[in-house]
Structures are given as structure tokens and as C-alpha cells.
Amino acid sequence: MAFRGGNASSGMGVDEHSKSTFLELQRKKVHRYVIFKIDEKKKEVVVEKTGGPAESFDDFAASMPENDCRYAIYDFDFVTSENCQKSKIFFIAWSPSVSRIRAKMLYATSKDRFRRELDGIHYEIQATDPSEMDLEVLRERAH
Numbered sequence: 001m002a003f004r005g006g007n008a009s010s011g012m013g014v015d016e017h018s019k020s021t022f023l024e025l026q027r028k029k030v031h032r033y034v035i036f037k038i039d040e041k042k043k044e045v046v047v048e049k050t051g052g053p054a055e056s057f058d059d060f061a062a063s064m065p066e067n068d069c070r071y072a073i074y075d076f077d078f079v080t081s082e083n084c085q086k087s088k089i090f091f092i093a094w095s096p097s098v099s100r101i102r103a104k105m106l107y108a109t110s111k112d113r114f115r116r117e118l119d120g121i122h123y124e125i126q127a128t129d130p131s132e133m134d135l136e137v138l139r140e141r142a143h
Helices: 005-009 016-028 057-063 101-117 135-142
Strands: 033-039 044-051 070-079 085-094 123-127
Touching: 016 033, 016 044, 016 070, 033 057, 033 101, 044 057, 057 070, 070 101, 070 135, 085 101, 085 135, 123 135
Parallel strands: 085 123
Antiparallel strands: 033 044, 033 070, 070 085
16 A cells, blocks of 8 residues: 555644644753654644653653554753763654554654654654663764
8 A cells, every 4th residue: 555645644633732842842941852642533643741851761761651652752961072061852753563553554654744843853763662762872863
């Protein structure tokens, strides 16, 4: 089954709250991370959870469901070798291998459209198990 042109998005919308929450993370640094889920009834990507600036990567990782797909944005702060404080925004497509086939397909076909709505992402990570999105992976990508 081949998707062509605009049909690949399967009509999945992005609610305004999702966009404004991303901008709060990006511009105001009020969130460390935002986890999004697809609301199948509304056919929209909605905010499921946000984590405050003091929350750790472990808090973020623990918030991802073990058996269902999600999109997430993580604001990764680090210090460069020149001792500069930097921040990179990661888009994480979480699709654990044990999640339903239907969920995997839905998240896969909606991802590019959703990502295009969020301007200013530096890196994208696709993960099927926690080791593929751990802190070391982010650190390697950011440097």
C-alpha cells in the first residue's frame, strides 16, 4: 500500500495547545520536555505531559509508556569543551517494538507532518527501546 502526496498525513491535525507548549519550551524554557500523543477520536496530536525545567532525563524517560507510541520534545542542556552552556532541542519518535501495529503505523505516517509544525528542532531520534534514546545518545548527537 503506497501513500502518495498529501494523503500520507492521514488527516492528522495538531492542536494549538501542542504548538504553544512547544514554543514555551523553545523560547521561554518553562518545560524540560513535552510528551505528545495522538488522540485517535479527535484525530489530533495533543499534549499528554510536560516536565518542568528541574526535571531530569530519567524523569522524562520514565514518562514514556513501555508499550505505546509517543512523540516527545526534549530540551537538552550541555556544556561544550570551550565551557559554553548550550541547548539543543530533540524530537523523539518513540515506537516501542511491543506496541500495536496500528499505533506504529499511525505514528509513523503522522510524524513528518507533526514535526513540520514545530520549527526549531535540531535533531531527531527514532527509538524502539529505551537504549536508543538514552542520555548518551543525545550527548553524542549534540556534540
